[in-house]
Amino acid sequence: MAADAERRNTDAASGAASGRELSPRSLAVVMNVPTILILALVLAYPIYYAGFLSFHQVGPGQLRSGVFPFVGLLNYERVLTDPLFQKALLNTFTFSAIVVVAEIVLAVAIALLINQQGIWTSRVTRILMLVPYAVPPIANGLVWSFMYSYQFGFLNRILFTLGVITEPINWAGNPDTALFAITVPYVWRTLPFAILLVHAALQGINKELHEAAAVDGANAWRRFWHITLPLLTPIIVVILVLRTSFAFAVFEEILAITQGGPGDATWVAAWYSYRKSFAPPFDIGLGSASAYLLAMLVGILALVYVRMIYRRVE
Amino acid sequence: MLKPSPIAQILLHFANVLVIAFFLLPIVAVTIGSLQSEKMLQADTQAILPAEWTFDNFLVILSGGEQRGKIFEQVTYLPDNVKSFHRAFANSVIVATSVTILTLVFGSLSAYTVARLRFGWTIWLMNLNVMARFVPIIVLMIPLYVTFRNFGMLNSLSGVIVALTGFLLPYAILMLAPYFATIPRELEDAARIDGCTHFSAFWRITLPLSAPGLASCGAIMFIISWHELLIPLILNSRAEFMTLPVVIASLVGDVHVFFNLMMAICLLAMLPSVILVLLLQRFVVQGLQVGGVKG
Numbered sequence: 001m002a003a004d005a006e007r008r009n010t011d012a013a014s015g016a017a018s019g020r021e022l023s024p025r026s027l028a029v030v031m032n033v034p035t036i037l038i039l040a041l042v043l044a045y046p047i048y049y050a051g052f053l054s055f056h057q058v059g060p061g062q063l064r065s066g067v068f069p070f071v072g073l074l075n076y077e078r079v080l081t082d083p084l085f086q087k088a089l090l091n092t093f094t095f096s097a098i099v100v101v102a103e104i105v106l107a108v109a110i111a112l113l114i115n116q117q118g119i120w121t122s123r124v125t126r127i128l129m130l131v132p133y134a135v136p137p138i139a140n141g142l143v144w145s146f147m148y149s150y151q152f153g154f155l156n157r158i159l160f161t162l163g164v165i166t167e168p169i170n171w172a173g174n175p176d177t178a179l180f181a182i183t184v185p186y187v188w189r190t191l192p193f194a195i196l197l198v199h200a201a202l203q204g205i206n207k208e209l210h211e212a213a214a215v216d217g218a219n220a221w222r223r224f225w226h227i228t229l230p231l232l233t234p235i236i237v238v239i240l241v242l243r244t245s246f247a248f249a250v251f252e253e254i255l256a257i258t259q260g261g262p263g264d265a266t267w268v269a270a271w272y273s274y275r276k277s278f279a280p281p282f283d284i285g286l287g288s289a290s291a292y293l294l295a296m297l298v299g300i301l302a303l304v305y306v307r308m309i310y311r312r313v314e
Numbered sequence: 315m316l317k318p319s320p321i322a323q324i325l326l327h328f329a330n331v332l333v334i335a336f337f338l339l340p341i342v343a344v345t346i347g348s349l350q351s352e353k354m355l356q357a358d359t360q361a362i363l364p365a366e367w368t369f370d371n372f373l374v375i376l377s378g379g380e381q382r383g384k385i386f387e388q389v390t391y392l393p394d395n396v397k398s399f400h401r402a403f404a405n406s407v408i409v410a411t412s413v414t415i416l417t418l419v420f421g422s423l424s425a426y427t428v429a430r431l432r433f434g435w436t437i438w439l440m441n442l443n444v445m446a447r448f449v450p451i452i453v454l455m456i457p458l459y460v461t462f463r464n465f466g467m468l469n470s471l472s473g474v475i476v477a478l479t480g481f482l483l484p485y486a487i488l489m490l491a492p493y494f495a496t497i498p499r500e501l502e503d504a505a506r507i508d509g510c511t512h513f514s515a516f517w518r519i520t521l522p523l524s525a526p527g528l529a530s531c532g533a534i535m536f537i538i539s540w541h542e543l544l545i546p547l548i549l550n551s552r553a554e555f556m557t558l559p560v561v562i563a564s565l566v567g568d569v570h571v572f573f574n575l576m577m578a579i580c581l582l583a584m585l586p587s588v589i590l591v592l593l594l595q596r597f598v599v600q601g602l603q604v605g606g607v608k609g
Binding site: 021022024025027028031032034035036038039041042043045046047049050052053058063066110113116118119121122124125127128129130131132133134135136137138139140141142143144145146147149151152154156157158160161168185188192193196197200245248249251252255256259270273274277278284287288291292294295298299301302303305306 | 573
């Protein structure tokens, strides 16, 4: 009772000093005001406005006059019937599929490698593998355009020196290989993130399971296949969804290495929206429609992801 | 603990060497490329190492084109963007630092309400943040360009800072909320018994105890802002507001800029974030793992 009274007193004292204390309900609102304002301004409104623009004709003339004529679904019709957009979409799917499969396989393999105890080089890998994460995507793209250069490229120099080739290889300049050439720098830059997620999941696996299986005579491969891999499945699905949705929006490496070329060999969805909106003919309505289609594709993946989190919490 | 056999150990060392070689190959390429002249790159197109090494590429960039060194003596054309490297570097520092501070402040306030004051709508806000993380930046850029154009906010650093803060805030909240949730609630209750208001319990107890979580989140916010290309590329067209990624992008397709100069700029642009990641590796790893999984 005495403590209660004392608490009421100090509450009153601090209340007097700092004004009336807010209820948790109001405090939650006040603390979220800046976030809600910023998200409304920079996320919610633009997403709504992109939808608005995609139903209107918006070009340089309209931007100057400030009047955007309503055109209904015309922009969507033009995008969906544009062979270049279809090509860009197909390229985006091909690119994402290669990138995500390669990343998952490599991430599991490298995470197992850096998880090895008593191998000192694994500790070195654990530190150095973070370097790609720190490289700006656009710089990564330019570095690889030097690696891939037909005449002066670093990769060809290595292969010449090793005696593997006698003629230079045109890695990114050949329409048949250009899209594959872009996947390598992209995987290089984003692999550390995937490795870290798998590594975190690996550390959560009970070591006794492995030891028991080893005692029962299971070799390393069977232990991986029957114990580790099933336990890694949830994180692999997370990586699958996260990485696919980000790979759908690949941009910097395309800009730096091929600019969509040669021809239309490496046009991807984000590049299509960017070029249509911010290069002649500056067709922002068309660009918005194509960007919205990309957002819808990614949105489906995002819903899947949120669903998965719910399941994990339950 | 299962100890690998001697042969397995050798194979594992070998695998590590391969992985390290893959991760460092581009870094080796950018370093060798930046330390030689255009002439050397063209003289022998098959050699890995140049016959002559030079620091002139860095000299010409860091002096803003004032000191040409030997290899640029004859060169009459140097892109303006190369000359304004200092400006771009300063802009990048201003943008990345401001965005880091803003996302940490706003993100902490929100993440705390999500972690501790669990109402129906704060949980909804968290789900919206998860969804927001997926929005491709190009989708935002087109309407932001039109909006900023209407309000005369194009060509300013503050426009870029606002846009980038909005884009990164959901990610910051996703990283911070799980961290706040791990701080024992009893510590706050004790402070409240001693007369703290709810907010000052957060401010004086939970926030300082979350310093490692804030460091993780801050490091990642700084790195992503340092890397961001599309937002400043589309919102700013004038040289004085360009950030480093925009300057790098502007050299793409400039036939007068050769690989050696490009590699030198790339190396200078990646150095700060590489050093940051290696210095704060523990925090970066933790932040990426928490933000990636528990979101």
